[in-house]
Amino acid sequence: MSGAIGHLLVLGGARSGKSRFAQGRAEILTGELVYLATAQAFDDEMRERIALHRVDRGPRWSTVEAPLELAEAITSYSTPETVVLVDCLTLWASNLLLAERDTAAATEGLVHAVLSARGPVILVANEVGLGIVPDNALARRFRDVAGKINQEVARAVDSAIFIAAGLPISLK
Amino acid sequence: MSGAIGHLLVLGGARSGKSRFAQGRAEILTGELVYLATAQAFDDEMRERIALHRVDRGPRWSTVEAPLELAEAITSYSTPETVVLVDCLTLWASNLLLAERDTAAATEGLVHAVLSARGPVILVANEVGLGIVPDNALARRFRDVAGKINQEVARAVDSAIFIAAGLPISLK
Amino acid sequence: MSGAIGHLLVLGGARSGKSRFAQGRAEILTGELVYLATAQAFDDEMRERIALHRVDRGPRWSTVEAPLELAEAITSYSTPETVVLVDCLTLWASNLLLAERDTAAATEGLVHAVLSARGPVILVANEVGLGIVPDNALARRFRDVAGKINQEVARAVDSAIFIAAGLPISLK
Incomplete structure (x- = not known):
């Protein structure tokens, strides 16, 4: 049993410590820990980053890749004895755009999967809208989709937390 | 009468839900609702975005365009029976720079107009300084001006709120 | 004597008012005020900015340039009668990268210097990870290093504060 905790969104910048924070939150719960990875390794930089993160998480975690079919993965892996961690929604947004999926429908499906999950779901996302307006239209569209998600x-979710420099600010 | 609420700044990233939040705050007040839009439609992308937002706001709102003469618009439209919403200061900063206005004088004028307003003024602004330093000098100057404003x-203002993922953090 | 205040991190965006906030915090303490500047003036834009900031701080401050050897400077200048302000860690990160230093070792040295300081240390840093992923690999590496620091x-540190529009949010 994973306990009384509900679903949690952990929001933050790049290298803000949001993933580590989310993992820490998952690890204080009992039950199986399933890491739903949306990252896809297109180049060596990404491959290295992904491998490093997997080592960091340690052996309590099993890792499942879900670059696109995230709602389905949540539905498949969430059980009353499982904590599901989604890392992260922003790469998923990027994957949806590259695959030319309907992002509104996918988001609706995701929300439905979270609300129907049988155990706690912890979701990590980047805040990407706090810099200068990007030059190119695709980056602006990405920013819109990520913000909407x-x-x-x-x-x-039941709780949401913003992370800066590894430290949490409660949003909800 | 618009009630005892004072002036409010709603700060957030692109697609953070800051405009919707600000509108919600305005709509719980009684009185006329005036939307002071600083956006200028230079291309189809902007025109579409502006039209969509106008439909979103619904019929309780009247919309006034004030891309540059924002202080004057606040002074003209603020009455004890009116809630004025300015959306947003960051586009206004951009408009001032493009029009080669004195941004310091304009900011002083704006602050004076807000402090002299006869009803509540709600102002929306982007935080744009939390990304990587922009490559070009104009973007850096824009970032400086927007941050200063x-x-x-x-x-x-009496209250200030930071919005992330649609959720408020009280700043003041 | 600088009082019972511990070490403080002030985090914020460009033009968020973080430096001014940090200076205000230093100035309410008694003792000598030492400003450790990590900025290096490579061009006129930077030179102008640095000179302006020095005038802004006023005569209570002495300024020491420490673009790279920041840990050593903290160790040299921190006394029980001194408040040391480091402004800022993010330019220091940039300097380390340009000088091809070992950033992990430098960060470890910095943390050690802060923890061993004999008076309060106030450190200013930019949050740079809340915009769109930068196009080039160096900017991404910078973002990683700055975030890690x-x-x-x-x-x-004992306390950490996030600044937006000049207003503080307590992180720790």
Whole structure:
């Protein structure tokens, strides 16, 4: 049994410590720990980063890759004895755009999967809208989609936390 | 009468839900709702975005365009029976720079207009300084001006809120 | 004597008012005020900015340049009668990268110097990870290093504050 904790969104910048924070939150719960990775290794930089993160998490975790079919993965892996960690929604947004998926429908499906999950779901996301407006239209569209996903998921979860320099600020 | 609420700054990233939050705050007040839009439609992307937002706001709102003469618009439209929403200060900063206005004088004028307003003023602004330093000098200058405006307005208002993923953090 | 205050990290965006906030915090303490500047003036834009900031701080401050040997400077200048302000860690990160230093070792040295300081140390840092992923690999590496430094320092200090529009949010 994973306990009384509900679903949690952990939001933060790049290298803010959000993934580590989310993992720490998952690890204080009992039950199986399933890491749903949305990252896809397109180049050596990404491959190295992914491998490093997997080593960092340690042996308590099993890792499942879900670059696109995230709602389905949550539905498949969530059980009353399992904690599911999704890392992260922003790479998923990027994957959806590259695969030319309907992002609104995918977001709706994700929210439905989280609300129907049988155990706690912890979701990690980047905040990417706090810099200068990007030059190119695709980056602006990505920023819009990522921000929209964050808002929809924030509405669905029980708690949301913003991380800066590894430290939490409660949003909800 | 718009009630005892004072002036409010709503700060957040792109697609953070800051405009919607600010509108929600305005709509719980009684009185006329005036939306002072600083956006200028230079291309189809912007035109589409503006039209969409106008439909989103619904019929309770009247919309006034004030891309540059924002202080004057606040002074003209603020009455004890009116809630004025300015959306947003960051586009206004951009407009001032493009029009080669004196941004310091304009900011001073804005703060004076807010402090002299006869009803509540809600101002929306982007935080744009939390990404990597921009490559070009104009973007850096924009970032400086936008940040300065945010600080000056934050000092003048009664309350300030930071929005992430649609959720508020109280700043003041 | 500088009083019972411990070490403080002030985190924020560009033009968020973080330096001014940090200076204000230093100035309410008694003792000598030492400003450890990590900025290096490579061009006129930077030179102008640095000179302006020095005038802003006023005569109570003495300024020491420490673009690279920051740990050593903290160790040299910190006394029970001195408040040391480091402004800022993010330019230091940039300097380390340009000088091809070992950033992990330098960060460890910095944290050690802060923890061993004989008076309060106030450190200013930029959060740079809340925009779109930068196009080039060097900027991504910079973002990683800056974020890592922020996390390590945040762990070491007694208090940490996030600044937006000049207003503080307590992180720790």
